[in-house]
Amino acid sequence: MTTEPPELKRYSGPQRAAALLLALGADNGSTLWEQMSVEEIKELSTIMAQLGSVPAAVVEHLLLQFSTEVSTISSLHGSYETTERLLQDVLAPDRAKQIMEDIRGPSGRTMWDKLSNVSEAVLASYLRGEYPQTVAVIMTKLKSEHAARVMAALPRDFAIDVIQRMLRMEPVQKEIVGEIEETLRNEFMSNLSRSQRRDPHELMAELFNALDRSTEEAMLTALDNRAPDSAERIRALMFTFEDLGNLLPPAIATVVKNADKRMMALALKGAPEAMRTLFLGAMTERAAKMMREDMASMGPVRARECEEAQSQLVRLAKSLADRGEIVLVDPKNDEAMIY
Template structure:
C-alpha cells in the first residue's frame, strides 16, 4: 500500500481540508450508502477525493466526531478510521466499471507516490546511500531509478562497489515494478526519512543509466564502466553511446555554441578549456570574437597549473548548462552516436 500520510496531529475539525472531510465521510458510509454520492461526482471531483483519501492516514476518533457530528455514535464505537489508496480503490471497484477505477487510481497512486519522491529530492545523497547500502540490490535499483539523474548518480557512486555493480545490472534489465512492491518501498522511505509502475522501454533504461554516469567525476565514471564492461561489454558500450560528455559540446552548431557561451561565466569556461583538447579550444574560440578569444587565452595562461579535478568540475558545469538549455528548447545537441541526433 502507498506510503501513509502523517497522522493528523491536531484533534480539531479545521485541521482537515474539505476533500479530507469528504473522504472520511465516504469511508464511513462505505459502498452501499456512499454509492449515490460517488455517482454525483465528476471525474475531477473523484480524483480530488481519492487523492485526499489516499493521503488521509489515521485520524483520531474525536477529530472524526468533530467533522461528522451526525455520525458520532457510530464513530464512537470504532474510535478511528484509516484512509488509504487501497481503501479508495476497494470502494470505487464496487461502484464504477474496472476501466474507470483503473484510470482514477493510476492518478491517485501516482500522486501519492510523487509526494515521497519529491521529498526524497531534498535528502542528501550521503544519507540515502547510508540507508540503501543495507538493502537488497533490487530495492536499491528501484529507488535509484526514481531519483533525479544527478542525485541518483551521486548516491550510486557512494555505494560499495559490489552492491553498486549489482544495482547497475539490475537497473538495465528492470521490468515492471509491481505496485505492491513500490508501495512498500515508498512506505519504507517515508518512515525512515520523513516520519521522525510502469515498464520503461529498453532504450530508456540505458538513457537513465547514462544520466547517472554523467553525474560522476571522471575516475568514478571510468571505474564503473570498467566494472560493467567486465560483466556486460554490450551494456557498457550502449551506456557510453548515450552519455553526453564535454566532447559532445563540439557538435553544437554555431548558434547553439554562442548561446552556451553567453550562459557560462568566464572563469568556468577558462578552467574547462585549460585542460581540454586543442580541438575543443579551437572550436570555442571560433565561436567568439577575436578579442574575446584573445582575452580567454590570456586568462588561461594567467591561471598557471590547475588541478584536473577543477577542470572536470568546470567541464561538468558546461555540460549541465548545455543540457538545461537543450531541455528549454534554446539549443540543439547531438549525443555520442553520429546518427542519434536528438532535441532534449
C-alpha cells in the same frame, strides 16, 4: 567480477541504501526519493544522518552494484499486474492509478474511446502511414471534435483524400471494423505503451555523465567485466564533453553566453586545441583574448578540476537543451536529436 570490499560487511541493507542515495546526491537520486513513502523517507533519512564516514571502496561498490542491477533489469519478470502491485505499495492510490493508465495506454471502454484520448499529433503521425480508406473508417468512429484535430494534423492532400472517401462511404461490414480495431490494438496501442517506457540504460548514462571522469572510467571498466553489453550500451548513450564539438555554431555561442567564465576557462584549459578553437571562435575577439589570458594566468591546474569543469559545461548544455534554447545533435546517430 569485482569482489566485495571487507568493510561492506559492517553495513546492513538499509545502511547500504542510505549510503547509495547519499552518493547519488539530489540531482541523480531525486527520482528514487519520489517513489518512497513518507515512512521510508524518514527511516532512510535517520539512518543517513547516523552513517558517519563511509569508505570510498564501499561507495564505489554500491554504485557499481546499483548500475549493474539497473542495467540488467530486463532479466526480471515484469507484468502489468506486478507493476501495479508495486506502485500501490510505494505511491498514493491516485498517483499509482494515473501511472498505470499511462502505461496501459489511454483510458476508455472501447478502442474508439481510447483513440479519442490520444494526442492528435501522435495519432496523425501513425495514420499517415495507413491506407486512406482505413483512415476514413477510423475517422467516422472518433468523436467529431477529435477527428477534426487529427484531420488538421494530417498532410493536406492525404486529408482531402480521406474526406472524399468518407463522403462516399457506405456502411462498413462489422468484420472489417473488427479487423481495424484489432490492428490498432496490436500495433498502435502496444507501441504507444512501449514508447512511454524509458530504457534503464538511459538513466544510467545520465548518472555516469554526472560522475567525475576518473570515477566514470573506473566504474565503466568494472562494468565491462560484469555486464559488457550494458557497459557498451551506456557508453553509446552518454553525452560527453567531446560531443559538444558536434554542436552547431549558434548552440555553441549560447553555451558560451550562459557559462561561468572561470568554469569555461578551466574546461578549455584541459581541452584539445580543436575544442578550444571551436569555443573561442564563438566569442568576440576581445572576449577570446581575455579567455586565453585567464587560462594562461591559472598556471598548472589539476586534471580533475578541468574534467569537473567540462562535466559542468555538459550539464549546462543539456539544461539549455531541456529548456529548448539549443539542440544537442546525437553523434551516434546522424539524424537523431536529443532535446
